[in-house]
Amino acid sequence: MTALRERYLAEMGIPVWRLRVPAPPSAVAETAEAADVAAVDAVAVPMVAPAEALGTGEDAWAALAAKVKTCTLCSLHKTRTQTVFGVGRRDAQLFVIGEAPGADEDRQGEPFVGRAGQLLNAMLRAIGLPRNEVFIANILKCRPPNNRDPQPDEAACCTPYLAQQIALVRPRALLAVGRIAAQWLLQTDTPIGRLRGRVTTYGESNTPLVVTYHPAYLLRSPHDKAKAWTDLCLVKELLSRSQ
């Protein structure tokens, strides 16, 4: 294990275990092979069409941001402090998708801030992608009261905005963080433990999609950080393949 990788794992809070006997070279190869096999297990998922065509480029981003900012399509507009549109590079290779803003996000107008956001940042840095190199957004742009789960009708109203964002960014890969985001995007009730660790696809563009645990969950359950690390390695592998 390189010093650099050890530093990344330490930053994610993953303890580094050392084998008492050196692992044979085949052990490393098997790990890479397992990820490789997982990477071809594709599931076709229908793309939710954008509410309306907004074109492309800066005008399209501005039009979309304006629509979200003033949106009243679902009842969450009544309780939000502000909408949380999303942040990041508009030509990012990786698009990270969470479920909905929490209290900090609602206050600051930015997704994934606070402790969970810091862990997400560390996870992204671990695969060589600082936060400002990816695009980050949620399925819902407004906070559900008391951080309750999004309702299906709210997600259905809001997903076209996300679909439009994905269409504008045209990422090489999507990373769904958390059960809610993963199950909604894949339209399944399969437990997250069976959705993560492999690659599915999303939308008509068949954009590769990897699922991993939500950083808020990882803060409560650090024993699963090692699994999240393998998911991120899968993302890195995907991105390096598609260059």
Ligand code: SF4
């Ligand atoms: S959650 Fe989405 S659909 Fe609902 S009001 Fe906010 S922006 Fe509109």
